[in-house]
Amino acid sequence: MSKALGEFEIIRNYFARAPQGEGVALGIGDDCALLQAPPSGQLATSMDTLVAGRHFPADADPAMIASRALRVNISDLAAMNASPLWFTLALTLPSSDAVWLKKFAAGLLETAGQFGISLVGGDTTAGPLSITIQVIGHTQKPLRRDGASPGDSIYVSGPLGAAAAALPVVLAEREVSEAIRREAEQVYYFPEPQLTTATAIGKFATSALDISDGLLGDLIHICEASGVAAEVNLDALPIAPLVHQLAADNAIELAACGGDDYQLCFTVPEAAAGQINQLDLAAVPIGRLVQGEPQVRCSYRGRPWVAPSPGYRHF
Numbered sequence: 001m002s003k004a005l006g007e008f009e010i011i012r013n014y015f016a017r018a019p020q021g022e023g024v025a026l027g028i029g030d031d032c033a034l035l036q037a038p039p040s041g042q043l044a045t046s047m048d049t050l051v052a053g054r055h056f057p058a059d060a061d062p063a064m065i066a067s068r069a070l071r072v073n074i075s076d077l078a079a080m081n082a083s084p085l086w087f088t089l090a091l092t093l094p095s096s097d098a099v100w101l102k103k104f105a106a107g108l109l110e111t112a113g114q115f116g117i118s119l120v121g122g123d124t125t126a127g128p129l130s131i132t133i134q135v136i137g138h139t140q141k142p143l144r145r146d147g148a149s150p151g152d153s154i155y156v157s158g159p160l161g162a163a164a165a166a167l168p169v170v171l172a173e174r175e176v177s178e179a180i181r182r183e184a185e186q187v188y189y190f191p192e193p194q195l196t197t198a199t200a201i202g203k204f205a206t207s208a209l210d211i212s213d214g215l216l217g218d219l220i221h222i223c224e225a226s227g228v229a230a231e232v233n234l235d236a237l238p239i240a241p242l243v244h245q246l247a248a249d250n251a252i253e254l255a256a257c258g259g260d261d262y263q264l265c266f267t268v269p270e271a272a273a274g275q276i277n278q279l280d281l282a283a284v285p286i287g288r289l290v291q292g293e294p295q296v297r298c299s300y301r302g303r304p305w306v307a308p309s310p311g312y313r314h315f
């Protein structure tokens with residue numbers, strides 16, 4: 001690589017001082033990290049890549065890019081009811097810009113500290129800007145997609161549509177007030193992994209996933225994995241306030257189909273629904289599972305509703 005800072009300097013200067021938390025026997029600096037697995041339960045692992053120009057604007061604040069990259073990965077741990085432990089980072093950079101790296105590393109390590117997850121290794125390469133993070137967590141009670149049954153109630157963990165409403169603002173395609181712009185950036189770059197909800201519903205839920213590609217686009221994965229159909233009442237969807245501010249005319253479509261909210265969609269047996277409603281959660285029942293071919297059927301204002309656009313497509 002021809003660049004000002006070599007790979008080892010990048011790691012040493014910006015990432016090697018990452019605090020080493022629980023279970024890290026040996027952190028960054030050797031050929032491998034050595035990690036002590038908890039004595040019971042299972043490890044959960046997932047990886048996500050964010051590419052400049054596709055998942056975030058290339059000129060976005062590096063600290064905010066880092067926050068989003070780590071948070072969307074931790075969201076997958078939440079979706080599995082796993083608590084965050086460790087992560088690795090593969091960073092591809094057009095050039096070794098010291099100012100960019102310093103801000104990125106600061107944002108990354110700050111986010112890591114907030115969620116108690118330790119950076120234990122990584123790699124840097126020259127090329128178009130992209131960020132790959134692999135997370136590892138621990139679960140005593142995994143929430144898989146294949147455990148749901150007909151009769152289960154379907155819930156979402158909180159308001160939907162905010163990130164889809166925020167996107168044109170984040171992409172600078174739309175001019176708004178400074179306050180709204182900040183709120184849009186907050187929603188898009190600082191999504192909240194639903195770890196608390198996952199823990200609370202862990203013993204009741206029969207399936208769960210995080211809504212990255214849109215509620216309807218993701219719920220079908222539970223239907224397919226569990227061999228059930230879903231009936232969703234769109235009148236019950238919790239709609240994020242930002243949707244009403246930015247896209248009131250498309251509120252239902254954004255809440256049903258918009259991606260990047262990272263709320264959980266989960267199912268619980270009807271008998272447990274009362275217990276879920278008693279928990280101090282923002283979760284809302286939106287429908288139920290029925291016998292049938294895997295599909296999601298929606299109603300809105302008493303009539304069948306068909307999504308005008310599919311969920312987010314990765315390619």
Ligand SMILES: [Mg+2]
Nearest residue numbers: 076079210212
């Ligand atoms: Mg996911």
